[in-house]
Amino acid sequence: MDPATRLLALQNPDGGWGYRGGNSWTEPTACALLALEDQPQAAGAAARARAWLQRLQRPDGGWAPHPAVEQSTWVTALVVLLGMDAARQGRAIQWLLERTGEDTTLLNRVRRLLLGIRSEYSQEPPAWPWFPGTAAWVPPTAMSVLALRKVHKQQPDSRLQQRIEQARQFLFTRMCQDGGWNHGSSRALGFQIGSYPETTGLALLALHGVEQARLARSLALAERYLQECRSQEGLSWLQLGLLAHGRRPAAPEGIPERNPLETALRMLAAKAAGGRNVFLE
Amino acid sequence: MALLKRRHWIAGSLAALTGCSRDPRAEPSAVSIARAAHYDGQLFDLIRRLLIEQGLDVRGKRVVLKPNLVEFDPGTTINTHPLVVHAALEAFRSLGAAEVRIAEGPGHRRNTLELAEAAGYFKTIPNFEGLFTDLNLDDISPVRLAKPFARLESLYLPKTALGCDLLVSLPKMKTHHWVAATLSMKNLFGLVPGSVYGWPKNILHWAGIHQCIADLHTLFPRAFAIVDGITGMEGNGPIQGTPKFAGVIVAGRDPVAVDATCCRIMRIDPERVHYLQLAARRGGLSEAAARQTGEPIASVQVPFELIPQFRTLRLGPG
Numbered sequence: 001m002d003p004a005t006r007l008l009a010l011q012n013p014d015g016g017w018g019y020r021g022g023n024s025w026t027e028p029t030a031c032a033l034l035a036l037e038d039q040p041q042a043a044g045a046a047a048r049a050r051a052w053l054q055r056l057q058r059p060d061g062g063w064a065p066h067p068a069v070e071q072s073t074w075v076t077a078l079v080v081l082l083g084m085d086a087a088r089q090g091r092a093i094q095w096l097l098e099r100t101g102e103d104t105t106l107l108n109r110v111r112r113l114l115l116g117i118r119s120e121y122s123q124e125p126p127a128w129p130w131f132p133g134t135a136a137w138v139p140p141t142a143m144s145v146l147a148l149r150k151v152h153k154q155q156p157d158s159r160l161q162q163r164i165e166q167a168r169q170f171l172f173t174r175m176c177q178d179g180g181w182n183h184g185s186s187r188a189l190g191f192q193i194g195s196y197p198e199t200t201g202l203a204l205l206a207l208h209g210v211e212q213a214r215l216a217r218s219l220a221l222a223e224r225y226l227q228e229c230r231s232q233e234g235l236s237w238l239q240l241g242l243l244a245h246g247r248r249p250a251a252p253e254g255i256p257e258r259n260p261l262e263t264a265l266r267m268l269a270a271k272a273a274g275g276r277n278v279f280l281e
Numbered sequence: 282m283a284l285l286k287r288r289h290w291i292a293g294s295l296a297a298l299t300g301c302s303r304d305p306r307a308e309p310s311a312v313s314i315a316r317a318a319h320y321d322g323q324l325f326d327l328i329r330r331l332l333i334e335q336g337l338d339v340r341g342k343r344v345v346l347k348p349n350l351v352e353f354d355p356g357t358t359i360n361t362h363p364l365v366v367h368a369a370l371e372a373f374r375s376l377g378a379a380e381v382r383i384a385e386g387p388g389h390r391r392n393t394l395e396l397a398e399a400a401g402y403f404k405t406i407p408n409f410e411g412l413f414t415d416l417n418l419d420d421i422s423p424v425r426l427a428k429p430f431a432r433l434e435s436l437y438l439p440k441t442a443l444g445c446d447l448l449v450s451l452p453k454m455k456t457h458h459w460v461a462a463t464l465s466m467k468n469l470f471g472l473v474p475g476s477v478y479g480w481p482k483n484i485l486h487w488a489g490i491h492q493c494i495a496d497l498h499t500l501f502p503r504a505f506a507i508v509d510g511i512t513g514m515e516g517n518g519p520i521q522g523t524p525k526f527a528g529v530i531v532a533g534r535d536p537v538a539v540d541a542t543c544c545r546i547m548r549i550d551p552e553r554v555h556y557l558q559l560a561a562r563r564g565g566l567s568e569a570a571a572r573q574t575g576e577p578i579a580s581v582q583v584p585f586e587l588i589p590q591f592r593t594l595r596l597g598p599g
């Protein structure tokens with residue numbers, strides 16, 4: 001069975017996809033839709049998925065990760081990548097622009113200064129949290145960069161450009177000593193912390209267009225991870241990240257897809273290898 | 282934070298769903314300490330004996346084992362040893378549990394199964410993938426905290442943990458660079474889903490780590506605890522510390538009493554660990570507040586090295 005057919009077979013009656021069966025969630029649904037939208041046999045499924053996502057947009061313009069969650073979160077960036085009608089898109093972008101990690105708000109900078117709290121990352125630029133009211137981390141920041149870049153390419157806007165540049169600086173400040181990225185904690189209590197394959201691939205994807213000399217170690221590490229990684233999710237992000245920098249990585253065969261999200265990501269990586277990287281269009 | 286308006290679980294109702302029949306505050310909590318020198322096949326008999334000693338009736342119950350899976354580094358001892366998890370799985374089955382599942386939602390890595398494979402779970406536990414639920418990706422229900430210690434009024438939690446009859450916290454005995462010691466109560470951070478809150482579960486840090494540990498304990502007050510203290514971790518735990526042999530398994534129905542006992546074994550003063558202070562009820566955290574069975578604490582005490590900011594928590598001479 002080809003990946004598109006496998007993915008279609010896992011769609012819920014409400015139009016969305018779950019992480020492992022079960023209720024529909026925004027992240028696997030958005031990824032499945034990105035993977036399926038250009039597949040002729042998926043037109044009906046894609047329309048149902050898009051309708052499910054549209055119903056989930058919250059009054060503040062963002063998206064919650066799950067219908068039961070009464071809070072917009074980082075998944076808003078993933079939905080922006082899909083492209084919505086102008087009104088929906090505008091509200092979503094506004095929601096993203098209004099979010100920063102709580103650690104870089106003026107209030108918290110002043111608080112840290114007054115209390116003498118030292119931070120490993122006290123001077124870094126604003127970036128995005130997973131969940132409002134918390135610190136900024138690498139994956140939601142990388143995904144927000146991809147979303148805003150896509151919109152900025154269609155409708156150039158200095159506000160978007162500024163946040164993209166700041167977020168890319170943030171990614172560099174959070175790079176681990178080995179050249180890769182983990183969730184965003186590269187140092188703690190003076191100790192260096194190692195990177196992960198999936199976050200390294202995603203960060204490289206978000207750093208598309210950065211001069212390769214700055215990323216030489218990162219790209220070499222990603223190529224090494226590609227041979228060692230045992231998860232399809234990790235392999236797919238590594239391929240997407242390497243392809244974004246002109247590398248043609250050959251991923252190992254036989255790594256199972258364990259859920260719809262992994263199937264969708266594998267399709268997106270294959271699509272990018274074929275010349276269409278939907279995250280960078 | 283999200284203020285729930287509907288479809289929420291009330292904390293008090295969870296107590297009725299999540300455990301044993303006894304109120305842990307009614308009398309001194311029994312805490313069992315057993316020596317275990319190695320990770321080997323004898324752990325099944327040892328854990329089964331501890332469950333019987335604790336009077337746990339799991340016949341017909343749905344049990345969820347929650348180990349501590351964080352990161353994998355072959356040079357150290359971050360995670361609950363898979364042989365302890367396997368022994369617990371078989372022990373609960375042998376005592377008549379209707380279903381025993383293993384569930385965890387790691388705080389750093391999204392690829393939980395890859396992490397479990399690296400940590401030896403697939404190799405050690407037959408049909409591990411079929412028995413396992415990734416709590417980061419599980420379906421969720423909103424739960425309201427009636428009188429929270431932290432500033433969160435509600436949490437979204439995985440249905441696998443909310444719906445079981447007995448939640449068993451199976452942590453590694455470790456020091457922790459923010460809260461001094463991570464044991465059965467701190468291990469419940471792994472119930473908080475990354476699919477909602479991200480990786481790490483940073484909302485718990487911003488709301489107050491000690492307070493959130495106490496709040497999660499409020500939601501699962503009768504979680505059973507089995508602590509892997511054979512080889513724990515000292516120093517800059519929970520990830521970058523150093524392996525420390527303590528040679529014990531500690532178990533009991535009252536996570537506060539179990540964690541306080543583990544602190545004493547590690548020569549940390551539990552009465553100065555803030556989350557234990559918050560969670561302690563009648564009887565407090567004194568050694569007399571728990572009824573120790575098996576090995577006396579003094580006979581298994583081994584000082585775990587503490588990072589400088591926690592050295593004032595060192596338990597004085599007995």
